[in-house]
Amino acid sequence: xxxxxxxxxxxxxxxxxxxxxxxxxxxxxxxxxxxxxxxxxxxxxxxxxxxxxxxxxxxxxxxxxxxxxxxxxxxxxxxxxxxxxxxxxxxxxxxxxxxxxxxxxxxxxxxxxxxxxxxxxxxxxxxxxxxxxxxxxxxxxxxxxxxxxxxxxxxxxxxxxxxxxxxxxxxxxxxxxxxxxxxxxxxxxxxxxxxxxxxxxxxxxxxxxxxxxxxxxxxxxxxxxxxxxxxxxxxxxxxxxxxxxxxxxxxxxxxxxxxxxxxxxxxxxxxxxxxxxxxxxxxxxxxxxxxxxxxxxxxxxxxxxxxxxxxxxxxxxxxxxx
Numbered sequence: 001x002x003x004x005x006x007x008x009x010x011x012x013x014x015x016x017x018x019x020x021x022x023x024x025x026x027x028x029x030x031x032x033x034x035x036x037x038x039x040x041x042x043x044x045x046x047x048x049x050x051x052x053x054x055x056x057x058x059x060x061x062x063x064x065x066x067x068x069x070x071x072x073x074x075x076x077x078x079x080x081x082x083x084x085x086x087x088x089x090x091x092x093x094x095x096x097x098x099x100x101x102x103x104x105x106x107x108x109x110x111x112x113x114x115x116x117x118x119x120x121x122x123x124x125x126x127x128x129x130x131x132x133x134x135x136x137x138x139x140x141x142x143x144x145x146x147x148x149x150x151x152x153x154x155x156x157x158x159x160x161x162x163x164x165x166x167x168x169x170x171x172x173x174x175x176x177x178x179x180x181x182x183x184x185x186x187x188x189x190x191x192x193x194x195x196x197x198x199x200x201x202x203x204x205x206x207x208x209x210x211x212x213x214x215x216x217x218x219x220x221x222x223x224x225x226x227x228x229x230x231x232x233x234x235x236x237x238x239x240x241x242x243x244x245x246x247x248x249x250x251x252x253x254x255x256x257x258x259x260x261x262x263x264x265x266x267x268x269x270x271x272x273x274x275x276x277x278x279x280x281x282x283x284x285x286x287x288x289x290x291x292x293x294x295x296x297x298x299x300x301x302x303x304x305x306x307x308x309x310x311x312x313x314x315x316x317x318x319x320x321x322x
Contacts, residue, residue: 011043014058016115018065023116024142025069026076027089027127029300033112035072039065059153066139066157073135084223086231088290089127090297091276092116094258113300118261121146124278124290126176127260133172140165141172188281189256189263195279195286196254196265202243211235212285222294225274238289249274266301273301 015036022032039061043051054060080087092113120126121142130138136158143149143157144165151162151169158165191210198206215235221227232238252274257266259278267275276298280288292298 011040011057011061014061015040017058018061019112019115020117021062021142021147022065022069023092023112024121024127024130024146025066025138026072027131028297029090029092029113029116030296031072032069035065035068036112038068062149063153063157066143070135070139070157073138084221085227085229086218086220087131087222088218088220088292088297089124089131090300091124091264091278091292092118092122092260093301094118094261118258120261122260123262124260125280125288128290129176132175134168136160137168137172137175140168141176144169145173145176187284188279191281191284191286192263192265192279193256196256199242199246200254202246204239204243207239207242208236210286211238212282212287215285215287215289217241217289217291219291220294220297222296224295225293227291227293235285273298276301 018036018039019032022035023029026032026035042064043057043061046054051057116122130142133141139158140151140154143154144151151165154165154169155162158168160168195207195210198210213235214233215238217228217232217238219227221229228241232241249269252267252269255266255268257264257276259266259276262278264279265277266273267277274293276292278290278292279286
């Protein structure tokens with residue numbers, strides 16, 4: 001895991017890879033950064049002679065980061081039992097949009113969210129499935145299937161045999177196999193745009209037509225903001241809920257944005273992001289909606305307000321906060 005090198009630059013260069021591994025393991029930018037910082041602290045806590053004995057600092061850092069994540073995953077279940085409402089992974093903005101808009105300071109410290117590679121392994125649908133795995137399954141699957149680390153090295157992380165790690169990854173893979181192949185980016189964007197337009201028009205019939213009859217909407221407020229505590233099931237019920245709340249939060253703008261690398265929606269008021277919504281789309285209809293409202297999970301989106309000039313409201317109408 002990683003490349004050979006012991007210079008300060010070599011060590012620092014590993015950070016991007018470590019953040020990517022940790023986010024996929026934890027589903028949290030904040031926790032991923034903490035895990036990586038902890039791993040670096042342990043590295044620099046070693047004596048110089050001990051560090052010089054390590055042939056591949058990258059491998060050492062990846063192993064330590066993964067073990068830290070494994071411990072965090074073990075304790076996360078207990079923490080989430082006390083969590084108010086549903087727990088969802090932290091949504092990620094598209095860092096290329098920040099760069100093009102001038103929202104990010106290229107000379108400042110790198111934002112952890114900016115370093116995460118946006119591919120299918122960070123799509124909300126994928127991350128939600130990862131949440132259903134045991135900690136060991138998740139580590140084995142992410143390290144092997146996503147990052148292509150050999151089971152012999154994963155065995156060192158999990159303190160199990162390579163054969164046992166292979167079995168864990170196979171078990172996790174069966175869970176992932178139920179995730180449908182995503183639509184093309186254009187097809188998904190069209191559906192999300194139509195949902196936005198129908199919501200702004202408060203057109204229940206149009207929303208029902210865009211939502212799968214068995215669609216499910218899950219919201220995460222973390223007990224910090226008001227939202228539904230249990231998933232809403234059924235396209236008709238979701239459409240009615242969306243229209244019912246549209247009048248309860250005047251002044252919100254509904255924006256089309258990339259969320260975890262795929263088209264999504266962002267609701268903001270006075271330049272402050274209030275909600276980030278991800279969608280799973282199949283056969284031209286929305287099957288799942290994940291709406292994150294917990295302010296602590298929206299920190300990577302804080303710069304969205306500086307780009308409010310790119311908002312795309314239609315007819316001056318406002319939408320609800322999910």
